[in-house]
Amino acid sequence: MKIIKNGIVVTASDTFQADIKIVDDKIEAVGLGLSTEGAEVIDASGRYIFPGGIDPHTHLDMPFGGTVTKDDFETGTVAAAFGGTTTIIDFCLTEKSKPLSDAIEVWHNKSKDKAAIDYSFHLMIGEMNDHVLKELPQVIEQEGITSFKVFMAYKNVFQADDATLFQTLIKAKELGSLVMVHAENGDVIDYLTKKALQNDQTAPIYHALTRPPEAEGEATGRASQLTALADSQLYVVHVTCEDAVKQIEEARKRGADVWGETCPQYLVLDQSIMDQPDFEGAKYVWSPPLREKKHQESLWNALRTGSLQTLGSDQCSFDFNGQKDLGKDDFTKIPNGGPTIEDRMSILYSEGVCKGRITLNQFVELTSTRAAKLFGLHPKKGTIAAGADADLVIFNPDVMRTLSQKTHHLAVDYNAFEGLEVSGKAETVLLRGQVIVENDQYVGHKGQGEYIKRAKYGHQLESKVAQR
Numbered sequence: 001m002k003i004i005k006n007g008i009v010v011t012a013s014d015t016f017q018a019d020i021k022i023v024d025d026k027i028e029a030v031g032l033g034l035s036t037e038g039a040e041v042i043d044a045s046g047r048y049i050f051p052g053g054i055d056p057h058t059h060l061d062m063p064f065g066g067t068v069t070k071d072d073f074e075t076g077t078v079a080a081a082f083g084g085t086t087t088i089i090d091f092c093l094t095e096k097s098k099p100l101s102d103a104i105e106v107w108h109n110k111s112k113d114k115a116a117i118d119y120s121f122h123l124m125i126g127e128m129n130d131h132v133l134k135e136l137p138q139v140i141e142q143e144g145i146t147s148f149k150v151f152m153a154y155k156n157v158f159q160a161d162d163a164t165l166f167q168t169l170i171k172a173k174e175l176g177s178l179v180m181v182h183a184e185n186g187d188v189i190d191y192l193t194k195k196a197l198q199n200d201q202t203a204p205i206y207h208a209l210t211r212p213p214e215a216e217g218e219a220t221g222r223a224s225q226l227t228a229l230a231d232s233q234l235y236v237v238h239v240t241c242e243d244a245v246k247q248i249e250e251a252r253k254r255g256a257d258v259w260g261e262t263c264p265q266y267l268v269l270d271q272s273i274m275d276q277p278d279f280e281g282a283k284y285v286w287s288p289p290l291r292e293k294k295h296q297e298s299l300w301n302a303l304r305t306g307s308l309q310t311l312g313s314d315q316c317s318f319d320f321n322g323q324k325d326l327g328k329d330d331f332t333k334i335p336n337g338g339p340t341i342e343d344r345m346s347i348l349y350s351e352g353v354c355k356g357r358i359t360l361n362q363f364v365e366l367t368s369t370r371a372a373k374l375f376g377l378h379p380k381k382g383t384i385a386a387g388a389d390a391d392l393v394i395f396n397p398d399v400m401r402t403l404s405q406k407t408h409h410l411a412v413d414y415n416a417f418e419g420l421e422v423s424g425k426a427e428t429v430l431l432r433g434q435v436i437v438e439n440d441q442y443v444g445h446k447g448q449g450e451y452i453k454r455a456k457y458g459h460q461l462e463s464k465v466a467q468r
């Protein structure tokens with residue numbers, strides 16, 4: 001038994017002083033003056049206690065562009081734990097010609113006995129056909145995978161057509177699951193990319209210039225309309241720009257169930273960083289790309305007003321030396337993505353809460369509670385309440401630190417936020433009642449993270465349509 005004493009408990013709805021009693025892997029009680037008899041006491045004076053972070057968007061040990069992400073389920077989840085994240089949902093990539101179960105087995109093999117924190121999978125749908133339709137109910141019932149990802153971009157690689165997206169929306173509704181989209185117009189991007197290369201525009205900045213905000217806005221609007229037509233629900237991953245935010249806001253005003261996620265890189269970095277000499281811009285090649293600075297204000301407003309509901313990391317790291325440089329002479333060959341899993345929560349706390357853009361409770365909602373609800377993990381995860389898993393972060397708001405590759409816990413050879421000063425630090429992290437980070441050390445063990453089967457219909461509880 002453990003008692004965390006004297007901390008300030010913060011949930012998505014409340015902030016209050018209380019002790020937390022933990023028995024085995026669960027929270028047994030939250031209240032003032034809990035008896036410490038026979039308990040191991042953790043003093044949290046002057047600290048906040050947050051529910052463990054839930055990162056709904058990661059790519060660990062993922063093949064992409066002829067290489068594989070540098071961070072895998074071991075290094076990536078240890079780094080996540082240092083940042084206060086105790087659950088991730090990783091994207092399981094499928095191949096069109098193979099059964100879905102093959103891909104899921106591959107992802108289990110990548111993660112089993114490796115993950116330091118709890119984990120689950122979303123499943124990519126590349127093409128809708130009779131085999132997929134037949135397999136989906138089993139995937140949901142046996143694997144507890146209740147969310148499906150459709151890529152509207154990456155032509156000739158992951159991109160699915162509108163018929164696939166539409167049928168996935170219809171089927172997901174029938175099966176109580178949620179469709180997620182990477183919303184960019186892949187055909188337009190393909191055309192712009194080919195034109196750029198014909199004009200010898202090969203540097204990293206052209207990655208951004210060939211993927212304009214309009215291409216994201218158009219795809220977001222199209223996916224939202226198809227969702228309304230299918231009377232289904234949609235979660236838009238990595239929203240980067242005003243164009244896409246507007247589409248989500250309009251869809252929500254019309255009463256549609258469209259939710260959106262943004263990521264820390266889009267909140268604090270802008271496109272100008274990609275136009276550096278010596279190929280440095282390759283470190284910041286994401287899809288969708290970093291935008292002009294003006295878009296950051298739209299994203300912050302959307303987080304504050306509830307038009308965007310979650311913060312994912314989109315962790316997808318490649319070394320600068322030896323991986324990003326595959327695209328030295330051609331930006332289309334730079335593997336897309338960056339290291340963000342560890343700093344996701346710190347950046348939102350420091351840039352969001354400390355700068356008065358969001359409240360403490362919104363911080364918890366955006367980094368944990370809403371993802372738990374939308375993806376069928378709540379109330380086991382995402383809150384501090386009797387009966388929930390004791391996934392907890394004891395957070396010191398008074399520490400100032402500088403984000404850097406020298407001090408991060410990822411394997412990748414650079415930090416996307418190098419030099420950024422942040423306030424606050426996840427000092428002690430508990431996973432299901434066990435301390436896994438304390439005194440700047442990882443004290444858990446490899447494979448401690450468990451695979452989580454998620455519930456169906458979680459997002460329906462958040463549904464505007466269902467509420468009506």
Ligand SMILES: NC(=O)NCCC(=O)O
Pocket residue numbers: 059182238285286287288314316336337338
């Ligand atoms: N975002 C990115 O650039 N890489 C990861 C794959 C994806 O999410 O599209």
Ligand SMILES: [Zn+2]
Pocket residue numbers: 182237238287288
């Ligand atoms: Zn994506």
Ligand SMILES: [Zn+2]
Pocket residue numbers: 057058059314316
């Ligand atoms: Zn992603």
